[in-house]
């Protein structure tokens with residue numbers, strides 16, 4: 627297969643973790659004889675420095691033409707002046723909007739080797755396998771913003787069509803899993819949540835009679851996610867609730883650095899990025915955990931290129947490396963940490979070994 631992949635390194639640890647994922651993609655390309663054309667473009671603070679814009683037109687156009695986009699992270703103290711006219715995060719929001727990426731998928735599967743790194747008790751974590759589907763282009767993050775000397779407001783708005791398409795995506799995903807969806811809202815207080823609940827119920831009832839849909843208020847969901855994480859299969863929710871719940875869910879896995887994400891729309895192009903930020907506190911030291919970005923590359927192969935065996939191979943390779951105890955500082959016992967490069971080399975070495983899923987296809 628031949629595919630065009632745009633690589634957006636971004637800021638902070640972005641260049642370090644995307645370099646790791648690119649190394650793994652190149653190893654997959656060699657092993658399976660694919661041709662991945664990589665196109666590097668600017669986004670975030672790096673783009674502001676070079677062009678004055680957080681999302682230069684050339685970057686957006688390249689992403690619109692590509693089969694998939696791999697992103698590191700954006701932002702950092704250099705660009706965080708609240709009075710600044712342009713901010714790195716605007717680049718990311720504009721990219722999601724520009725590509726029509728309304729569904730953000732965040733799988734969470736704590737790995738046996740890293741259960742001890744989670745603040746949650748290991749017996750609650752064993753067997754957890756959930757995926758959060760976060761609405762990505764609507765809600766309060768995109769609503770009208772007002773500011774006066776004495777007050778401020780952010781409008782939260784959702785249309786029926788915006789809710790339908792993301793709930794549909796969650797139900798479709800659930801069909802390939804355990805057919806259970808929990809829709810999260812704040813319907814006891816918010817009008818947008820009451821609409822969300824009505825629409826979610828109708829879509830599930832009319833289009834997915836084989837999928838069980840339950841509703842949960844976001845405040846109690848924050849508790850249940852920690853108290854009984856095994857109870858969840860697919861969780862679907864609006865933009866801000868999803869943002870917060872997925873950072874919470876990352877603690878089930880033990881580190882923000884482990885979790886990948888896929889942002890999908892109606893078109894073929896998807897955006898794949900780790901859920902963490904640019905981690906300026908550890909940037910440039912070669913110690914960032916590359917697994918979230920490497921696993922994002924696996925999601926890229928699965929969702930944008932349809933390369934399921936290759937995706938599963940990367941996931942198996944990462945699992946084997948974690949099993950072997952090759953862990954970066956966010957997960958390793960003191961004094962035993964591997965570097966970003968060492969973890970990446972270990973994943974690459976695993977890819978050279980026979981892969982269970984791939985052998986079925988070879």
Ligand code: NAD
Pocket residue numbers: 639643698699700701702703706715718882883884899901902903904905906907908913914915916918954956
């Ligand atoms: P962060 O995710 O960057 O870091 C939070 C903590 O987790 C830090 O201690 C960091 O060192 C650690 N961490 C994160 N990723 C790690 C990894 N791969 N390996 C090891 N440790 C890791 O969140 P923050 O500190 O709140 O934000 C820093 C900057 O990132 C801000 O400018 C913020 O706006 C931006 N941000 C960007 C994105 C994105 O690009 N999608 C997402 C969140 C935050």
